[in-house]
Amino acid sequence: MARRDEPPATTASPDAGAPHVRSDPVYVVKARLFRVLGHPVRIRILELLSEGERTVGDLQAELQVDSSGTSQHLATLRQQGVVESRRAGTSVYYRVRDPRVSQLLAVAKQILTSALSESHALLDELAEETPARSRRR
Amino acid sequence: MARRDEPPATTASPDAGAPHVRSDPVYVVKARLFRVLGHPVRIRILELLSEGERTVGDLQAELQVDSSGTSQHLATLRQQGVVESRRAGTSVYYRVRDPRVSQLLAVAKQILTSALSESHALLDELAEETPARSRRR
DNA sequence: TCTGAACTTTAGTGACTTCGAATATTTGGA
DNA sequence: TCCAAATATTCGAAGTCACTAAAGTTCAGA
Numbered sequence: 051m052a053r054r055d056e057p058p059a060t061t062a063s064p065d066a067g068a069p070h071v072r073s074d075p076v077y078v079v080k081a082r083l084f085r086v087l088g089h090p091v092r093i094r095i096l097e098l099l100s101e102g103e104r105t106v107g108d109l110q111a112e113l114q115v116d117s118s119g120t121s122q123h124l125a126t127l128r129q130q131g132v133v134e135s136r137r138a139g140t141s142v143y144y145r146v147r148d149p150r151v152s153q154l155l156a157v158a159k160q161i162l163t164s165a166l167s168e169s170h171a172l173l174d175e176l177a178e179e180t181p182a183r184s185r186r187r
Numbered sequence: 188m189a190r191r192d193e194p195p196a197t198t199a200s201p202d203a204g205a206p207h208v209r210s211d212p213v214y215v216v217k218a219r220l221f222r223v224l225g226h227p228v229r230i231r232i233l234e235l236l237s238e239g240e241r242t243v244g245d246l247q248a249e250l251q252v253d254s255s256g257t258s259q260h261l262a263t264l265r266q267q268g269v270v271e272s273r274r275a276g277t278s279v280y281y282r283v284r285d286p287r288v289s290q291l292l293a294v295a296k297q298i299l300t301s302a303l304s305e306s307h308a309l310l311d312e313l314a315e316e317t318p319a320r321s322r323r324r
Numbered sequence: 325t326c327t328g329a330a331c332t333t334t335a336g337t338g339a340c341t342t343c344g345a346a347t348a349t350t351t352g353g354a
Numbered sequence: 355t356c357c358a359a360a361t362a363t364t365c366g367a368a369g370t371c372a373c374t375a376a377a378g379t380t381c382a383g384a
Contacts, residue, residue, distance in 0.1 A: 075227070076296075076299075077227045077230040077231050077234070078227045079299055080227075080230050080292065080295050080296065080299065081224070081225050081226050081227040081229070081230045082225075083295055083298065083299060084221045084222075084224035084225040084230070084295065085221070085222065085224075085225030085226070086225075087218070087221035087222075087225075088218050088219075088221040088222030088223075088224075088225045089218050089222070090212070090214045090215045090217075090218045092218070093214040093217050093218045093221070094214050097214070131302050147302075148298050148301065148302065150294055150297055150298050151298065153294050154291065154294050154295065154298070155217065157287055157290050157291050157294065158217050158220055158221065158291065159213075159217065160287055161220065161285050161287050161288065161291070162213075162216055162217065162220060164285065165268050165284075165285065
């Protein structure tokens, strides 16, 4: 392949808190955002953070994921600018940067919910039509 | 790794038009949806389809992607139940299954837009504070 | 200053994706 | 029936991603 060809291109701070956006076509940036959301653990992290700030340790405990894994997923979210952190003593608090991220999760849920109920309805319909026997009369 | 460990588990039709959902935790299904959206070409396909039905050939031409690639991405979207198709002669028309998908794209755009303007504002601020010389007196 | 706690980063290794090319399939018409 | 057009599917190479394990950092308190 030759995916994600990033020419020596534009400048970018190592990670100044600003999202990793630089000058790529919009659809590439959008895809990057979605891709970052495309992992179960990161979805759960965002759901938890939607309720409020949490430390890495808190997340770690709730997710049942070890320190390393938690940090790595947080780093991925951070690099894309989805979450941001603040240090307090030895612990680090994370929070969602843009509340609309929760909206994204909510819409996804709606989509999946209705898809699910549709296939459910389909199943019921099939059961109605092909009951093999035991059909009311 | 050991990603996506799917035990011989639940039944699933080869691809009965119903989204690939089976019995997985919600966050896994959600992640799957986002992951499918996590590719530039698929984002563009969805943007085009948001405007209305299109044949594979139409998409192919607008995306500048060859037949094979277009089909593969469409297949990915189809498997997840994001789009559905209808055949008319030798060509196949695709359409978005749930209009809320467009909403997903719109929210993503908003998030990215404001993130971008934030970092823009930050840059301006820096330019204000560190003009080296030429600062208005 | 030394320690421990809380995190982060790095490195190695499979698993999964994507791509391009080649090979099917399906359908309408000659 | 045979062909051509429009799509799909398959396959192998090249990449990317995520997981585990093993170091690093940073900070507070003894």
